[in-house]
Amino acid sequence: MVKKIRLGLFGAEDSLEIMQSVIVQFPEFSCISISYWQDDEIIEKLTANMDDVDMWLFSGQIPYGYAKKWSGISQPMFYVPSSGSSLYRTLLHIAYQQKIPFSQLSFDTFNPAELERIFLESEIDFKPGFLKHYEEEIPTDEVVQYHYDLWKEGKTQAAVTCLKNAQHALIALGVPAFRVLPAQSAIISTLALIRQTDETLHFKESQIAVQMIEFDSFSSLTKDTFSTDEIHKVEIKMTEKLLEYTKKINGSLKSAGPGRYMIFTTRGPLQEITKEFTVTPDQTVLQLTGENTVTCGIGIGQTAYEAEINAGIALLHAKDYDKGSWMVVFDDKTITGPLGQPEQIIYGIAPEKLQALSQQTSLSVVTLSKLESILRKIGKMEISAHDLASYMKIMPRSARRILTELEAKGLAQVVAEETLHPRGRPRKIYQIML
Template sequence: MESVVMKYPEFSYISISYWRDEEIVEKLTTYMNEVDMWLFSGQIPYGFAKKWAGITQPMFYVPSSGSSLYKTLLQISYNQKIPFDQISFDMFHPAELERAFKESNIAVKPKYLKHYEGEVPTDEIVRYHYELWKTGKTLAAVTCLKNAQHELNKLGVPAFRVLPTQSAIVSTLALILQTNETMHFKDTQIAVQMIEFDSFSSLTKDTFSTDEIYKIEIKMTEKLLEYTKKINGSLKSAGPGRFVIFTTHGLLREMTKDFTIVPDFAILQLTSSDAVTCGIGIGQTVYDAEINAGTALLHAKEFHKGSSMVVFDDKTIVGPLGQPEQITYGYAPEHLQSLSEQTSLSIATLSKLESILRKMGKTEINAHDLAQQMSIMPRSARRILTELESKGLAQVVGEESPHPRGRPRKVFQIIL
């Protein structure tokens, strides 16, 4: 891989090796702020990185393509004379391996294959091949993992590694360059940040006057000007207590750590009593971005004052920023429009519900959990579930008793 990357002057690279699975996250953490993209030599380190979810940069891995496997099979056949039905394999999809055998005119079908997707411990792969070899079922192992080959050879197992081909590496590098161009284009998109604060929240009965409100407005304007300078933007007032900042997608993405945290209002020394609510809009034009920012602000206010939401140019909504539980949902997905017409629920509510269930990986939920995920009152969550149940879109499938003396909570299965 290194010899191929060296031929491309567009790239500067850092070569990182590891021997134990436990080292992967540690190595990634060390170099995380020094790279723009990650290229993994195979599916396993890529899977561990994806599971960790600590990387915000795009990630790629070089696939073990058919030609890589053909080269390894030819080597085994020509040099080792080992029957193909006495070889164990890992990683490949069963259909992919069978197709490779068929295209190579190998009469037998592969008997021993450990297929996996994502991360899998190296020890598990080594154990799979070793047990087959030790019991006499196989004479050799074919693996896609360098560390597995190393450990198997130490145990005496003839192990062959499927190496990535030069063409597969070149294809992956081309994809990285294309992704970089796309990201650069996105970073230059217009971003609008619409900020609203409650001028009355910090007033008391003794200080309530129009002069005090005016002082608060001036103070807030000064703070926002300081913040706007940090993101190379421009600020304009949009009425009492509302401001609009124009900047770029890239600068705002960097400020919010890829739209996961609240914009850095800490530099403004704002407190929770300032009740700052924020909507961020991304668009191809200033007009589109401003419309999206207004939509994001409305969604942020739906959650509660002080929230921040984002609406991207594809109408995807993300937020609330800075919360441990964020949801991503569509602005107006077509498949929910008919369900909205059947019920008294808006498309946005149904879309949020669908996103929450997708994130949880199940179709069952109770009112308490729904209220927490949506940042709404439990009675509002119960109303949503009851409405769905009355229209045949949800049914009670059980009860939960979180506390011995508390009321049982109905568990609803949602059918969207």
């Protein structure tokens, strides 16, 4: 029996009914429908149903935008775009039954170019003048206020909205409001994209993954027990523990020298046990105690050779951090880690832009890539040596050296100073210009 894609439908109730009427034609999907009314219900309802779905399909951009900004969902998310066919029906009703000229309408949600194209294809000589376009999340009240202000000022006679609760709010304010519902063609196109994504995920889960694990054979020994026999016993015990762990991830264990092991498996089990490569497995899962802390590199690849090379690179990066760190190198050469740390960052191995910058400075491509990723993570281009050291897990003096090197080469400048203690030396804040 083919496993069905568990699809979570999320949106206004009438939109969900339309989506369900289309999806019922596709037996590869099983659905649960979750309706909402107010924006502040979105996250709560998503949280309550996360374990029951493989992918999410939103009826529009607003709930999708809130879910994306929240970033609490690991499953792939999609929304049904507002298309021309869904708008045509609404425009015909307005023109022929309500007799309202298009120049007296305000719109929301649609992309400006898309809206112009719709009128052009309909051979309507009109360029929409009032449009509230948004890329991601936006409070519904803001959309309502936009339409209401135009109507109150006499610039429009009616509003065309894609939001059910906005339509109800506008009608309550006395504004004629017409709803654009999802079109069947747009729903079918989105379902095709979901199917394609599901196939890609299955392919990714079957990619080869290699774990390269390293531990210190001497850490649990004392002066009284220090001998080659005792070291051998420690390694036998570690091998037994790792064999149990290897079974859990459907892999095979191979010794790679004293204190180092390799586990060959596929991406899916590792992805599951690390919760999408964000945490390290629980110590009980690894069958380890605190004194057996291991450093680990995970490599993903299209071949066993590629995965093994990436695992070695990941282990080297893990060893740059604290003992017990885990890093991952993916097949596209991006690196993420340390797993389980709040400072976890994602960076590339050797982007061309950073290769050029590395040649201008004494800094490596990896260091520059980490810095770029940290700035992207914190959402600004300003950082102090103290904060950089915290994110990179390096000494403050090393972070200062990085920043002063960038400053010397014109890639950073001091833009402010902060004093945390009256007698302390002020910390310089650098603006980075990579």
